[in-house]
Every structure is written in C-alpha cells, then in structure tokens.
Amino acid sequence: MSGNSSHHITPYRTLGIILLILLSMTFVTIEITSFHLGAFTVTAALLIAGFKGYLVLSYFMHLKHESVLLRILVAMVFVLFALIVVITFIDYAFR
Amino acid sequence: MSNETEKHQSYLDDQGEYKGILGWIFSTDHKRIALLYLYAITAFFFVGAIIGLMMRIELAAPGETIVKPQTYNGLFTVHGVIMIFMVVIPGLSAVFGNFLLPLHIGAKDVAFPKLNRLTWWILMVGSVMAIMTQFLRQGPPDTGWTFYAPYSTQTGTSVILATTAAFVLGFASILTGLNFIVTIHRMRAPGMKFFNMPLFPWAIYAASWIQLLATPVVGITLIMLIFERVFGIGFFNPDLGGDPLLFQHLFWIYSHPAVYIMILPAMGVITEIIPTFCQQKVYGYKAIAISSLAIAGVGFLVWGHHMYTSGMSEQARWFFSLLTFIVAVPSAIKVFNWILTMYKGSIDMKPPFLYALFFIFLFIIGGTTGLILGSVATNVQVHDTAFVVAHFHYIIFGGMGFAFFAGIHFWFPKMYGRMYNFKVANWGAILLFIGFNLLYFPQFIIGYQGMPRRYYDYLPQFQWGQIISTIGGFVLFTALIIMVTNLVRGAKKGELAPANPWKGSTLEWTIPSPPSLENFDTDPVVKANPYDYNS
Amino acid sequence: MSNHENHPHVHRDDEAQKLGMWLFIFTELLLFGGLFLVYSIFRAQYPQNFHESSLELSVTLGVINTVILLVSSMSVAISLTAVQKGNYKLSRLMLLLTVALALAFMVNKYFEWGAKFHHGLYPGSELMQLLERGHHLYFALYFFMTGLHAFHIIVGVILLLISYVKIGKGKVKSDNFMHLENAALYWHLVDLIWIFLFPLLYLIS
Numbered sequence: 001m002s003g004n005s006s007h008h009i010t011p012y013r014t015l016g017i018i019l020l021i022l023l024s025m026t027f028v029t030i031e032i033t034s035f036h037l038g039a040f041t042v043t044a045a046l047l048i049a050g051f052k053g054y055l056v057l058s059y060f061m062h063l064k065h066e067s068v069l070l071r072i073l074v075a076m077v078f079v080l081f082a083l084i085v086v087i088t089f090i091d092y093a094f095r
Numbered sequence: 096m097s098n099e100t101e102k103h104q105s106y107l108d109d110q111g112e113y114k115g116i117l118g119w120i121f122s123t124d125h126k127r128i129a130l131l132y133l134y135a136i137t138a139f140f141f142v143g144a145i146i147g148l149m150m151r152i153e154l155a156a157p158g159e160t161i162v163k164p165q166t167y168n169g170l171f172t173v174h175g176v177i178m179i180f181m182v183v184i185p186g187l188s189a190v191f192g193n194f195l196l197p198l199h200i201g202a203k204d205v206a207f208p209k210l211n212r213l214t215w216w217i218l219m220v221g222s223v224m225a226i227m228t229q230f231l232r233q234g235p236p237d238t239g240w241t242f243y244a245p246y247s248t249q250t251g252t253s254v255i256l257a258t259t260a261a262f263v264l265g266f267a268s269i270l271t272g273l274n275f276i277v278t279i280h281r282m283r284a285p286g287m288k289f290f291n292m293p294l295f296p297w298a299i300y301a302a303s304w305i306q307l308l309a310t311p312v313v314g315i316t317l318i319m320l321i322f323e324r325v326f327g328i329g330f331f332n333p334d335l336g337g338d339p340l341l342f343q344h345l346f347w348i349y350s351h352p353a354v355y356i357m358i359l360p361a362m363g364v365i366t367e368i369i370p371t372f373c374q375q376k377v378y379g380y381k382a383i384a385i386s387s388l389a390i391a392g393v394g395f396l397v398w399g400h401h402m403y404t405s406g407m408s409e410q411a412r413w414f415f416s417l418l419t420f421i422v423a424v425p426s427a428i429k430v431f432n433w434i435l436t437m438y439k440g441s442i443d444m445k446p447p448f449l450y451a452l453f454f455i456f457l458f459i460i461g462g463t464t465g466l467i468l469g470s471v472a473t474n475v476q477v478h479d480t481a482f483v484v485a486h487f488h489y490i491i492f493g494g495m496g497f498a499f500f501a502g503i504h505f506w507f508p509k510m511y512g513r514m515y516n517f518k519v520a521n522w523g524a525i526l527l528f529i530g531f532n533l534l535y536f537p538q539f540i541i542g543y544q545g546m547p548r549r550y551y552d553y554l555p556q557f558q559w560g561q562i563i564s565t566i567g568g569f570v571l572f573t574a575l576i577i578m579v580t581n582l583v584r585g586a587k588k589g590e591l592a593p594a595n596p597w598k599g600s601t602l603e604w605t606i607p608s609p610p611s612l613e614n615f616d617t618d619p620v621v622k623a624n625p626y627d628y629n630s
Numbered sequence: 631m632s633n634h635e636n637h638p639h640v641h642r643d644d645e646a647q648k649l650g651m652w653l654f655i656f657t658e659l660l661l662f663g664g665l666f667l668v669y670s671i672f673r674a675q676y677p678q679n680f681h682e683s684s685l686e687l688s689v690t691l692g693v694i695n696t697v698i699l700l701v702s703s704m705s706v707a708i709s710l711t712a713v714q715k716g717n718y719k720l721s722r723l724m725l726l727l728t729v730a731l732a733l734a735f736m737v738n739k740y741f742e743w744g745a746k747f748h749h750g751l752y753p754g755s756e757l758m759q760l761l762e763r764g765h766h767l768y769f770a771l772y773f774f775m776t777g778l779h780a781f782h783i784i785v786g787v788i789l790l791l792i793s794y795v796k797i798g799k800g801k802v803k804s805d806n807f808m809h810l811e812n813a814a815l816y817w818h819l820v821d822l823i824w825i826f827l828f829p830l831l832y833l834i835s
Contacts, residue, residue, distance in 0.1 A: 009711055009714045009715065010707060010710075010711050011711070012708060012711060015704050015707045015708055015711065016704065018704070019700060019701065019703075019704040022700045022703075023697060023700060026693065026696055026697065026700070026828075029829055029833060030689070030693065030833065033829065033833040033834075033835045034835065035835070036835055037835075041835045042673075042829075042830075042834070045829040045830075045833055046826075046829070046830075048829075049825050049826050049828075049829055052825045053822055053825055053826070056703060056818055056821060056822050056825065057818075057822070059707075060703050060704070060707045060814075060818045060821075061815055061818045066648075069280075070649070070652060073652070073656070074652070074656075077308065077656045077659055077660070078659075080308060080395060080660075081659065081660065081663045081666075083395070083396060084348060084395070084663070084667065085666075085667055085670055087396060087399075087411075087414065088344055088667060088671065089670075089671075089674070090408065090410050090411045090414050091340070091344070091399070091407045091408050091410075091411035092408075092671055092674065092675070093408070093410075093674075094408035094409065094410045094411065095406075095407070095408045206643070206646050206650065207646075207650065269657055273650060273653045273654060273657075274650075276649075276653055277646050277649050277650050277653065280646075280649060281643055281645060281646040281649065282646075307653055307656060307657060308656060308657070308660055309660075310657070311657045311658070311660040311661040311663075311664070312660055312661075312663070312664045314661060314664075315661050315662075315664035315665060316664060319664075319668070319774075322753065322774065325754065326753035326754035326770075327753075327754055327758070327759060328753060328770035328773075328774065329763075329766055329767060329770055330668055330672075330767070330770065335759070335763060335766050335767070335770075336672070336675075336676065336762075336763025336764055336766055336767045337672075337767065338671075341668065341671060345664060345667070345668075348664075
C-alpha cells in the first residue's frame with residue numbers, strides 16, 4: 001500500500017504572504033500589550049498568538065491540505081490541553 | 096487451515112543477519128520484541144513481587160519485624176517504581192500489543208520496526224537506572240513511587256536517578272504508542288475498516304493515545320522535580336512562591352490516564368478470550384469499541400480524585416468526583432457486554448477462560464471500590480489507608496495481572512507452537528485466585544478501620560488482617576511459581592500446537608503456530624465480522 | 631507476500647512517516663504544555679510580580695528573535711517547496727538560511743541569558759532565592775521555558791542539516807522528500823512554541 005505524497009505544493013507567494021501577515025500580527029501584539037486593558041490584554045495577546053499559530057499550522061505545516069483525520073487530531077490535542085488548564089484552574093480559582 | 100509442515104520456518108528460528116542472542120536483541124521482528132518484553136517484564140515482576148513479600152513479612156507483626164523503617168520506605172518505593180514503570184505500564188501493550196496487533200490487522204509488522212526495537216533498548220536502559228538507585232550511597236528513594244513534593248525535593252536519597260529512570264522509561268511508552276497508532280491507521284489489510292478490526296486492536300489504539308499524550312506531562316514534571324532539587328526553581332516550594340499541590344496535579348494528570356494504559360489492553364484481551372471460549376460473537380461490538388475510546392478520553396479529566404484530601408477547592412472536588420463517576424460507566428458497559436457474550440454460549444472451560452472469569456470477578460471488586468474512593472465523602476475515610484492499596488491491587492493485579500495471565504495462556508500456543516498442561520494451569524489459576532483474595536481482601540477491611548498505607552508500624556487491632564494478608568502473599572507467590580513453571584515446561588517440551596487450538600476466529604489463528612517471520616505467507620482473508628464462529 | 635531477498639524490499643509509506651512526525655509533535659506540545667500550565671497558574675497568582683519581572687527582559691531582543699523564527703519558518707517552507715519542484719539548489723540555500731537564522735537566535739539568547747547571569751540571576755543563584763516569590767517564579771519559568779525551547783532549536787538544526795546533506799546526496803528529491811518535510815514540521819513546531827512564549831514572557835503589561 002503506497003502512501004507517496006502526490007500532494008499539493010505550497011506556492012512561494014503564499015509563503016511570503018503568510019510571513020507578512022505573521023510579522024504584522026507580531027507588531028499588532030506589541031501595540032496592544034502596551035495599553036493597559038487589564039485581563040483583556042493577555043486575552044488579546046493570546047488570541048493573536050492563536051491566530052498566528054493557526055497560520056503556521058495551516059500553511060507552513062500544510063494542515064490546510066492534509067486529511068480531515070489529521071486536522072481533527074491536531075484540534076483534539078489543543079482541546080485536551082485547554083481542558084487540562086481549565087480544570088486545574090477549578091482548583092486554583094476557588095481556593 | 097493449519098500448515099505446520101517442516102518447511103515452514105518459524106520466527107523463533109534464526110534467519111537474519113544475527114544469530115543466537117544477538118539475533119534477539121537486534122531483531123526488528125515484532126514477535127521477537129514481544130517476547131523480549133515478556134521476559135524482561137516477567138523478571139522485573141518477580142523482583143517486584145519478592146520486594147512485596149518482604150514488605151508482607153515486615154507487616155506481619157507490629158513494630159520492627161525484619162527491616163528498619165527507612166528500609167521499609169525504600170522497599171515500598173522501589174516496589175511501586177518497578178511494578179508501575181517497568182511492569183504494568185509496558186505490560187500488556189508491549190507484550191501482546193507487539194505480538195498480536197500486526198496479526199490481528201493482517202500486517203507483517205508494525206509501522207516502524209526499528210523504532211520498536213529501540214523502545215526495548217530504552218526499557219533496558221531505564222530499568223538499569225532504576226535498579227541502580229538501590230545501590231547508590233545516598234540510599235534508595237523513600238518517597239513512594241509518587242514522588243510527592245515537598246518531601247521528594249528535600250530528601251537526601253537518590254531521587255534524581257530514580258526520576259531520570261522514570262523519564263527514560265517514559266520514552267519507551269510514548270514511542271510504542273506512536274508506533275501502534277500509525278500501525279493501526281496505515282497497515283490494516285485491504286478490506287479491513289476500523290469497524291472490522293477485532294476489539295483487541297481497538298483497546299490498543301485507545302491505550303496508545305494515552306501513552307502518547309499523557310506521558311510527556313509526567314516527563315516535564317519529573318524534570319521540574321529534578322530542577323527543584325538541583326536549582327531550587329521553586330514551583331513546588333511555598334517559600335519561593337510555589338505550591339506542592341501543583342506537583343500532585345501534574346503528576347496525576349499523567350498517572351491517572353496511566354491506569355487506563357494498563358487496563359484498556361487488559362480489557363481487550365478479555366474481549367478476545369470470552370467470545371472464543373463461548374464460540375459466540377461479542378455482544379455489542381460497537382459499544383465496546385467506542386467505550387474504549389470514551390474511557391481513554393474521559394480518563395484524562397478525572398485526576399483530582401487522587402487529591403480530595405490534599406487541600407483542593409470544593410469546586411474541584413465536586414468536579415472530579417462527577418467525572419470519576421462518569422468514567423465508570425463505559426467500564427461497566429464492558430462488564431455487561433462480556434457477561435452477555437457468554438449467555439447461551441458453548442462454554443469451554445480452558446485456562447484462558449478461567450483466568451478471564453477470575454478477571455471479571457476481581458475487576459468488579461476493584462471497580463466498585465473505586466467508586467467508594469471516587470465519592471468525596473467516603474474517600475475522606477479511606478484515603479491513604481490500606482483500602483486504597485487493596486483497591487488498586489484488585490484493579491491492577493486482579494484486573495490487568497489476571498488478564499495478562501489469561502492472555503499468555505491464550506496466545507501461548509501461537510507464540511511457542513506448543514501446549515502447556517491444562518490441569519496444572521487451571522489449578523495454578525485457582526490457587527492464584529485464592530492467594531490473591533487472601534492477600535488483598537483483608538486490606539479493604541483494616542483499611543476502612545483505619546490502617547494507614549505506607550506505614551511500617553501499626554496498632555495491634557490490625558494484625559489479624561495483616562497476618563492473613565501475609566499468608567495470602569505466600570500462597571499467591573507459590574501459585575505464580577507453579578504457573579510459570581508449567582508454561583516454561585510447555586514451551587520446552589509441550590505437545591505441538593495446531594494453528595487454531597481454540598477455534599478462534601481472528602486472523603492470528605489462520606496462520607501456523609508459531610508464525611513465520613512475515614506472518615502471512617498468503618494474503619489474509621478479512622471478514623467483515625471478526626467474531627464469526629460459524630465459518 | 632514475497633519472501634525477503636538479501637536486502638529488504640523497501641516499502642515506502644510517506645503518509646505513515648508524516649503521521650508519525652505529527653504524533654511526535656503532539657508529544658512535544660504536551661511537554662511544553664505542562665510548563666505553560668505552570669506558567670498560567672503562577673501568573674494568575676502573581677500578576678503584578680510577573681509584570682514587573684518581565685520589564686527586565688528586552689522586548690527588542692524578543693521581537694528580533696520572533697522575527698528571526700518567523701522568517702526561518704518561511705525559509706524552511708520555501709526549501710520544501712523548492713525540493714518538490716526539483717530546485718535543489720534553492721532548497722539547500724534556504725536550509726542554510728534557516729540554520730543561520732537559528733544560530734542568530736541562539737546568539738541573541740546567549741546575550742540575553744548572559745546579561746542575566748552577569749547580574750547574578752541564574753537558576754540556583756543566591757540572588758534568585760532572595761527574590762520575591764512572584765519574581766522568583768517568573769525567572770525560574772523564564773530560564774526553564776526558554777532553555778527547553780533552545781534545546782529544541784538545537785535538535786531542529788541537526789534535523790535540518792541532515793536534510794541538507796541528504797539533498798546533496800540525492801537521497802531527498804522531488805519524489806522522495808519526506809525527510810525534509812518532517813524536519814520542516816519539527817522546525818515549525820519550534821516556531822509555534824515561540825509564538826506563544828514571546829507574548830507570555832515579554833509582553834506582560
């Protein structure tokens with residue numbers, strides 16, 4: 001059973017565009033965190049980081065063109081991590 | 096169809112580049128690697144069991160009996176480390192997963208055979224390190240296998256070497272899990288969809304995900320512990336702002352799912368044995384398959400039930416208790432399915448089936464006492480008592496252990512091409528069952544009466560239970576010797592085994608006993624229902 | 631199924647290799663996840679101290695390092711596209727660029743850490759033990775997380791160099807590039823971790 005990747009090749013242009021978006025998002029993060037939005041600052045920073053991560057995963061790591069299975073597995077791992085953090089906070093937040 | 100004519104070359108015969116023992120240590124054949132794991136784990140098990148017996152002798156009377164208190168602390172620690180990290184975690188996955196998974200899915204090996212071989216070498220390295228901890232000048236670790244901070248960050252004993260050993264051993268578990276997941280996704284024979292696989296591969300699949308995802312968490316935790324000792328990083332030290340409870344959280348985030356690494360393959364083995372010896376298809380195939388995944392998933396979310404009395408918030412206790420009761424449901428489903436599989440079946444009481452029956456009995460006791468522990472109110476009474484010790488031995492030893500014995504008696508003819516003596520095997524099983532219950536049942540009683548765990552000394556009112564327990568330990572050990580001797584004798588001189596001695600319906604029974612190197616000399620015929628006993 | 635001759639018939643399964651690498655990446659995510667968990671607990675407990683301590687870090691250096699890694703992710707991705715298109719020269723050039731960027735990152739890290747060490751701030755130092763609790767935890771996490779990350783950069787560089795050599799030897803080419811694809815995946819993981827590490831350590835307002 002061969003599984004040779006006869007697969008999609010990411011164009012150079014796409015890679016360049018993604019980099020530009022990532023760089024601009026980095027600078028947005030720096031700007032946003034210089035304001036004092038309290039708890040929302042870290043949320044904003046994490047949301048932007050999450051978006052950057054999504055871009056790296058989808059385009060650089062090619063997930064957008066991989067199988068549904070792989071995309072579900074990746075999502076599952078992040079969900080698991082998120083659950084573990086949230087559940088641990090059920091202890092810490094209420095002590 | 097059996098074909099054991101002389102020209103068939105068994106995997107047990109040397110046929111590679113290396114001969115003799117090198118042919119084993121350098122083998123990439125999943126079947127040889129499985130046996131290497133079997134021998135290693137058996138050896139470690141006996142070391143751990145003898146240490147357990149020493150503990151039992153010590154506990155037979157209050158006060159000092161044969162060892163000093165510090166030694167006793169070292170004994171229960173190394174007993175746990177060996178049994179958990181070197182026996183039951185690799186356990187069923189590495190032995191039967193390795194041997195049977197490719198056979199069950201019609202493959203000629205696992206996805207990454209060289210990686211497979213590496214995991215056994217890693218087991219060897221990690222185990223040597225773990226054993227070495229007993230001989231360092233600082234003295235063997237005395238923290239318990241759970242290494243709780245702050246004691247583990249401060250005790251002068253060889254904690255760093257022990258935790259490094261556990262870290263190394265973790266890689267064997269992770270890489271085995273990785274290998275099996277890829278194997279199941281990529282190497283099923285043509286025509287075998289996920290829902291055409293037997294239920295043992297399903298169990299291995301679920302357990303492999305836990306091995307893959309949970310182990311790194313304890314890995315990083317052990318490094319934190321080591322850095323605490325070496326650099327004083329303070330994560331678990333209140334003086335530096337840290338929290339000892341954080342260690343417990345991180346530790347159990349792995350160690351609870353870890354118990355499902357132990358029990359899921361065990362349930363998988365039982366799910367193969369029962370239909371075979373009842374000659375009936377499994378009741379509720381889909382339920383068992385999905386419940387394996389459910390146990391794995393929900394099992395990640397219940398870890399705090401080890402920590403009810405530690406100082407966690409009330410909301411956390413509530414949450415973990417609820418999830419713990421939820422995770423019990425899929426396990427209970429399996430028990431019903433096993434019993435219903437037997438209903439109106441044509442039962443053949445051979446040793447594997449006897450062990451499977453014992454498994455169900457012991458697993459039920461272990462599981463229901465888990466509910467007593469899982470409920471916060473009752474937990475307060477029995478936490479850190481002998482009740483807990485009894486519970487987990489019923490589940491791990493009575494459950495996984497007996498499933499292991501069931502599996503070895505079931506697949507022995509396939510692995511060695513020979514039979515063992517059934518009568519001795521059955522009597523061994525019965526003696527084992529008696530010894531086991533004598534050893535552990537009294538622990539439930541004295542536990543809820545107040546006998547603490549990991550205590551070297553105790554009040555005289557608990558001695559009756561401790562004495563019965565110690566006697567049970569020796570009966571159990573004797574039975575183990577009988578069982579192993581019978582199997583070894585069978586491997587050497589037993590009657591030659593046919594390809595399918597038990598009228599099984601899964602693919603391993605369609606090839607010779609023992610199999611040839613690449614398993615299937617002709618393409619396997621995949622049936623839609625793996626438990627079809629009529630054809 | 632055939633018998634084996636002297637050399638085993640190589641049965642290639644690229645999807646298996648890729649799945650294996652992704653599964654390994656999952657373990658790395660959970661490994662760092664443990665540290666991110668510890669970070670989030672302590673930051674929630676000592677928000678003011680974490681903020682104060684983060685001021686000791688140079689945001690400029692952090693940004694430079696972030697840009698370095700983002701560009702390096704693009705360069706390794708270009709390298710892969712190049713191999714797939716048969717442009718081996720470009721591919722190797724991009725791999726060298728990636729490695730060079732990685733080394734630049736390490737040099738920056740060396741200066742960052744060096745500055746801290748110079749001020750007596752290092753794991754196990756007396757000064758560390760004397761810090762206020764939140765400050766201590768912040769720096770403990772800073773050294774641990776960036777240190778573990780740096781270790782992974784070194785591993786990534788090694789994988790990339792191996793790919794570089796393999797392209798040169800013709801072992802990685804346009805119809806057989808899994809090794810490079812997997813090395814690139816690993817490198818992207820290193821970048822991904824930093825994407826989260828940077829704001830959490832450097833940009834605490």
